[in-house]
Amino acid sequence: MLIATWNVNSIRARVDRVTAWLERTGVDVLVMQETKCKDAQFPTMPFEAIGYEVVHHGLSQWNGVAIASRVGIADVATSFEGVPGWGEPAVVEARALGATCGGVRVWSLYVPNGRTLEDPHYAYKLEWLAALRADAAQWSSSEVPTALMGDWNIAPLDTDVWDREFFEGATHVSVPERDAFTAIQETGFAEVTREHTPSAYTYWDYTQLRFPKNQGMRIDFALGNPALQALVTGASIDREERKGKGASDHVPVIVELNTAGLSAAGSSE
DNA sequence: ATGCCGCTATCGTAGCGA
Numbered sequence: 001m002l003i004a005t006w007n008v009n010s011i012r013a014r015v016d017r018v019t020a021w022l023e024r025t026g027v028d029v030l031v032m033q034e035t036k037c038k039d040a041q042f043p044t045m046p047f048e049a050i051g052y053e054v055v056h057h058g059l060s061q062w063n064g065v066a067i068a069s070r071v072g073i074a075d076v077a078t079s080f081e082g083v084p085g086w087g088e089p090a091v092v093e094a095r096a097l098g099a100t101c102g103g104v105r106v107w108s109l110y111v112p113n114g115r116t117l118e119d120p121h122y123a124y125k126l127e128w129l130a131a132l133r134a135d136a137a138q139w140s141s142s143e144v145p146t147a148l149m150g151d152w153n154i155a156p157l158d159t160d161v162w163d164r165e166f167f168e169g170a171t172h173v174s175v176p177e178r179d180a181f182t183a184i185q186e187t188g189f190a191e192v193t194r195e196h197t198p199s200a201y202t203y204w205d206y207t208q209l210r211f212p213k214n215q216g217m218r219i220d221f222a223l224g225n226p227a228l229q230a231l232v233t234g235a236s237i238d239r240e241e242r243k244g245k246g247a248s249d250h251v252p253v254i255v256e257l258n259t260a261g262l263s264a265a266g267s268s269e
Numbered sequence: 270a271t272g273c274c275g276c277t278a279t280c281g282t283a284g285c286g287a
Contacts, residue, residue: 009286010276034286036277061277062285113286153287172287205287206274214271217287243271249286 001071001102001259003029005149005220006241007110007203007250011035011066015043017246023050025238027254028071029101031108033151035064042066055099063094065110065150071102082131086112086124095128100144103262104228109150114171122171125153129180133187136223140188145228145262148189151250152221154181156191159199160218162210172219189223193253196235203250204242211242220253231257 004027008014011032022030035042035058042056051070057078058064067073077098085092095110109132112125132148139146154177158164167173185191201216210216224232234256241251 013276034276115286155287167287170287203287204271206276209271209273212271212273219287239271247271249275 001029001104001257002027002254003104003106003147003149003257004252004254005031005108005222006252007033007151007220007248009034009036009248009250012037012041012043014246014248015046019046019050021241021252022052022068025254029067029069029104029106031106031149032066032068033108033110035066036061037064055097057094057097059094063110065094065097065108067097067099067101067106067108069099069101073099073101075100080132080135082134084124084127084131103145103259104257105142105144105146107148107150109148109152111151111153113153114177117169117171117174126176126180129184133180133184136184136189137187140225142225143227145231146225147228147255148184148223149221151219152181153219154178155217155219156181162201162215162217172217184223189225190229191221192224192229192232192255193222193235193237197237200237200239202237202253206249220250222253222255231259231262233258
């Protein structure tokens with residue numbers, strides 16, 4: 001079974017490209033971020049036409065998360081326990097969507113950007129990650145293979161950005177953000193893509209010829225609990241999807257699972 | 270080659286992204 005994560009940067013602008021990619025790659029479960037639409041605006045039909053069910057959680061033109069699956073979708077959750085809201089009054093944004101697909105629990109996560117180290121959005125980002133850590137600690141020991149996938153907006157290593165000096169004093173590389181990412185892994189969730197793709201970016205800014213110059217960042221990851229880790233046979237980053245007209249600024253990150261021995265333990269029945 | 274910002278809402282311009 002193939003599961004993947006992709007920040008699509010507007011599903012309405014990208015739906016043809018995304019569905020063509022699903023057909024071409026045969027990915028079974030795709031979790032998406034930044035759909036940038038409300039539920040009623042999500043283009044469900046193109047997915048259904050190629051055999052995928054879709055669940056979407058979107059409240060406005062910002063954020064928005066979705067899951068497309070051709071192996072079933074059950075037990076959908078539109079947030080995790082303790083997640084903080086944003087704004088005054090605080091409102092929980094559409095940044096998390098969980099579902100069980102083919103016996104695997106998947107989460108589509110869009111971690112807050114943070115904007116700048118001084119911005120209230122940065123504190124929000126750290127609170128959001130701390131809340132996720134508390135939930136991850138509960139999920140880690142589950143026998144259900146569980147994957148936390150998405151746009152983490154954190155570059156864990158200096159080599160995950162094209163120029164560490166360029167990012168000095170910026171978000172994504174700060175110690176508190178990296179510590180928050182590490183803290184989630186300390187619950188037992190391990191990042192499962194890096195060992196298969198040791199040096200690769202998942203994002204390139206649209207400006208400044210960043211892609212042709214390969215000046216990117218690695219900020220999209222898949223974390224798995226021990227039950228999921230036992231199934232991983234490979235991973236890849238589809239750099240080709242950054243090419244051409246109409247590309248998102250992020251590319252898909254794919255995880256290959258051996259689910260042949262997976263029983264009904266992960267199903268909702 | 271991979272090519273000089275793109276998406277949203279809205280209709281000139283602003284917010285957001287990283």
